[in-house]
Amino acid sequence: MLPWRRLLRPLAVLALTTAALVAPTIPAAQAAQAASAPGSGWNNWSCRPTAAHPRPVVLVHGTLGNSVDNWLGFAPYLVNRGYCVYSLDYGQLPGVPFFHGLGPIEKSAAQLDVFVDRVLAATGAAKTDIVGHSQGGMMPRHYLKFLGGAAKVNALVGLAPDNHGTTLSGLTRLLPYFPGAEDLISASTPGLADQIAGSAFITRLNEGGDTVPGVKYTVIATRYDEVVTPYRSAFLDGPNVRNVVLQDLCALDLSEHVTIGLTDRIAWHEALNALDPAHAERTTCASIFQ
Template sequence: MLSRSRAPRALRPLVALLLAAAALTTPTAAQADAAPTQTASSSSGWNDYDCKPSAAHPRPVVLVHGTLGNSVDNWLGLAPYLVDRGYCVFSLDYGQLPNVPLFHGLGPVEKSAEQLDAYVGKVLAATGAREADLVGHSQGGMMPRHYLKFLGGADEVNALVGIAPSNHGTTVNGLTQLLDAFPGARDFVDENAPALTDQVAGSPFLTRLNEGGDTVPGVRYTVIATKYDQVVTPYRTQFLDGPGVNNVLLQDKCAADLSGHVAIGLADRLAFHEVANALDPEHATPTTCLSATS
């Protein structure tokens, strides 16, 4: 799939393993079938550039997909959920690589943040709003922090809600240690899918992003995590420190919630309820196991 250079034969199993782990962020066909069959079209109110925010929900919501995701598949559950509650909802594609259709979020995270910057500007111009709220899954919950910290995004964003975000990187349950066990592996993955190595715990990108603190003034941060996450591990590395931060573990709200990394972003109604609370904290209601039916 990634063809800019060919992997040495000894590295191919490792690269396949890392890509398979990253692919857990992408909804499968069966999972998509289990979600609402709505697409990102103006007819449904999603990505409707004629939508004007209401007094009740004065800011447009921009959804930011995860690694190997796209602007539709990642949001088959959450986008309709928010549209039904009166939000103007938009979603972008970012991190595209040449000759890799549908599977995005693979390019350098810094460049993806520049795409987000431009997209938020487009949404604000179309809606007439002064600020937007961002909701991202996995890489999409972490990447906007570069935009907020280094690209002036704090002046355009009221809140960032990260669903299973890779805020402090991941070990993918220890698999990333194999990058240094195979000579040339890290360089190969970085060349062909730089977003993967950007998200490895301790990467230069993450070191710079988190240096000096996790947050910037003026933005509210919410992190929604599950202890059953199998991709961004350990799961507590997703949490942020700083003023204006609300870290939520779903199992503290409902011990019976068994969602992993994909399900929490694609179909978990408890997570969706927490997103709605984060977007409108003045009207927040407690999240319980019964929130799955709301």
């Protein structure tokens, strides 16, 4: 077996494991209908923000996720609390259905730009809030920094975002020892290559500071993250930043990279606090019941 194939085997295993974990728990067609049908869920384009929740929330899925599967739990959690909620697909590759976030991240940020404009036009709101999981918590920073998004976004909440890239539990550090491996990843899945710690994309994203004025940032990370490694690479430096470790809120929480966004109500509760800090309630282990 060629050396680069030996390296890509664990990457493929990780991708398949993640894909299995984010697979819908209800039939895909039924899930998509529940997500998009007016009045029955999120992506309700007739929703109008209220005085209590004046900003629509845009949900940005992670790598290998999509606008439905990634948010089957959290989107209804927000809708049931009175928010107008929207989610998009981005980073699609030709011939690859359902598993998105694999295209060049700069182009994905441009897709987010278009989607936010659509949400603001439909709701009449001046700004939106963004909640993203994994790449979805990092990619919007390109939109904020380089595409004028800071004027349209009040807050960015990242659930296990790879803000400073990832070593993927050390695997990416082996790439230079396997000729052609980096070129293969860049050519076939540029969205993955962009997320490697030290990549040109990550370097440019963080040059001159992690944040931009006018936006509030919250990062919720987990010590058990096996995808964004080291887990503290999720954290941001700058004004209007709050970095949170999930286990500091509840030591019993064992969520790792996928479940922090998919099923973890403790993480959701802390994200809710970031969306409405004026009415924030302390997040504890008991938040799973709220």
